[in-house]
Amino acid sequence: MRLSTERLSLSYNGRDAVHEVTLDLESGELIAIVGPNGSGKTTLLRGLSRLLRPVAGHVLLDGDDIRAISSRSVARRLAVLPQEHPEGVDITVNELVWRGRAPHQGILQRATPADHEAVDWALEAADVHHIASRPLGSLSGGERQRAWIALALAQQPRVLLLDEPTSFLDVQHQVEVMALLTRLNAEGMTIIVVVHDLALAGRFMQRVIGMRDGRIAFDGPSREVLRPEPLEEVFGVPMLVLEDPESGLPVPLPRHPEADAGP
Ligand code: ADP
Numbered sequence: 001m002r003l004s005t006e007r008l009s010l011s012y013n014g015r016d017a018v019h020e021v022t023l024d025l026e027s028g029e030l031i032a033i034v035g036p037n038g039s040g041k042t043t044l045l046r047g048l049s050r051l052l053r054p055v056a057g058h059v060l061l062d063g064d065d066i067r068a069i070s071s072r073s074v075a076r077r078l079a080v081l082p083q084e085h086p087e088g089v090d091i092t093v094n095e096l097v098w099r100g101r102a103p104h105q106g107i108l109q110r111a112t113p114a115d116h117e118a119v120d121w122a123l124e125a126a127d128v129h130h131i132a133s134r135p136l137g138s139l140s141g142g143e144r145q146r147a148w149i150a151l152a153l154a155q156q157p158r159v160l161l162l163d164e165p166t167s168f169l170d171v172q173h174q175v176e177v178m179a180l181l182t183r184l185n186a187e188g189m190t191i192i193v194v195v196h197d198l199a200l201a202g203r204f205m206q207r208v209i210g211m212r213d214g215r216i217a218f219d220g221p222s223r224e225v226l227r228p229e230p231l232e233e234v235f236g237v238p239m240l241v242l243e244d245p246e247s248g249l250p251v252p253l254p255r256h257p258e259a260d261a262g263p
Contacts, residue, residue: 001027001062001077001158001190003048008057010040010047017043019214020057025159025192030185032201032222033194035211036235041194042083044211045161048192049080061159075103079157083164083194085148093139093147094132097122100154118156126150126180142173149177153184160184162193166200178204198252202226203244210234226250 003025010018018040025031033041046052048059050066059066066074079100089096100122101115123129126146136144145165152160162181166174174197182204185191195201201208201222208225210218211234218230231239231252238255 002060003078003159003190003192004060005048006058006060008044008047008059009055010043010052011055012043016055017214018047021214021216022057023209023216023219025190027158027190028185028188029190029192029207030181030205031192031207031209032205033192033209033211034196034198034201034234035217039211039234040214041211042163043214045080045163045192045194049078049161050074051080072103075155075157077157078159078161079152079155081148081152081160081162081165083167085144089136092133092135093128093150094119094123096136096147097128097132097150097154100151103155119154122150122153125153125184127176142169142176145169145173145177149180157189159190159192162191164194164196167196174200198226198231202250202252203247223250226252 005021005023007020007022008018009016009020021044033044035041043052047054050059050071053067061069061074061077097119101111101118105111105115123132126149128143128146128150131139131143136147139147145168149165166177169177178200181191181193205222207220208222209216210225210230217234218225226241227250228239228241231241237257240253240255242251242253244251
């Protein structure tokens with residue numbers, strides 16, 4: 001499933017937050033979007049998932065304009081995990097994950113074996129099977145995040161968009177979420193994820209897109225774009241990129257603002 005944009009502009013109150021972005025997100029890719037706060041990452045995800053109407057340009061899902069496809073039909077192919085989840089949702093993990101089946105179910109239709117299978121798979125994949133009967137409010141931050149991921153997975157999407165899914169997680173849970181995304185991607189899912197942690201992007205992502213001021217500043221294989229110059233241009237701070245001695249993967253780090261000084 002291919003997701004692309006053609007000169008896509010998205011704005012709030014007449015001001016462009018994403019400006020004339022043209023992108024091709026190919027089937028089966030694992031892509032990170034990085035950039036400073038306010039650079040338009042969340043807005044781009046909203047546009048890609050049909051939550052925000054473009055002021056100019058198009059979003060195409062397998063060549064069809066996403067505005068011309070019903071939201072139910074989009075939801076059967078594409079799932080989005082927003083940065084913030086509604087608070088105070090007093091339901092169990094199982095109930096939450098079942099909501100992901102709505103786009104596949106007819107009105108008043110009873111759950112089918114395919115629905116049960118999808119929910120079981122989602123609970124298993126996100127590693128929340130053992131806490132399926134727990135209310136969301138009783139879970140740790142990491143468990144709750146995995147429950148929301150399971151909700152998105154129950155849609156059985158071909159494309160998964162995630163907005164900073166690891167931001168509030170400890171290192172162990174960050175790595176678990178990234179490993180899950182890698183696994184889903186290996187099974188053929190196209191995954192686009194906004195990440196703040198450049199080291200995580202370097203370790204887990206094949207392609208990295210850098211945004212600044214609503215525009216694409218760089219886009220390419222992580223080894224090619226996670227270099228000091230492109231990163232400095234996007235983040236506006238001096239950067240150092242080390243090479244992981246085990247994997248050879250790039251490990252970007254901000255430099256100390258006072259040259260050659262240590263902590
Ligand atoms: P990022 O995800 O990279 O932090 P956003 O997409 O959230 O960036 O924001 C891009 C720009 O759009 C910013 O200037 C932000 O202030 C503005 N913006 C985001 N959401 C809204 C909104 N709901 N109303 C008005 N302006 C917004």
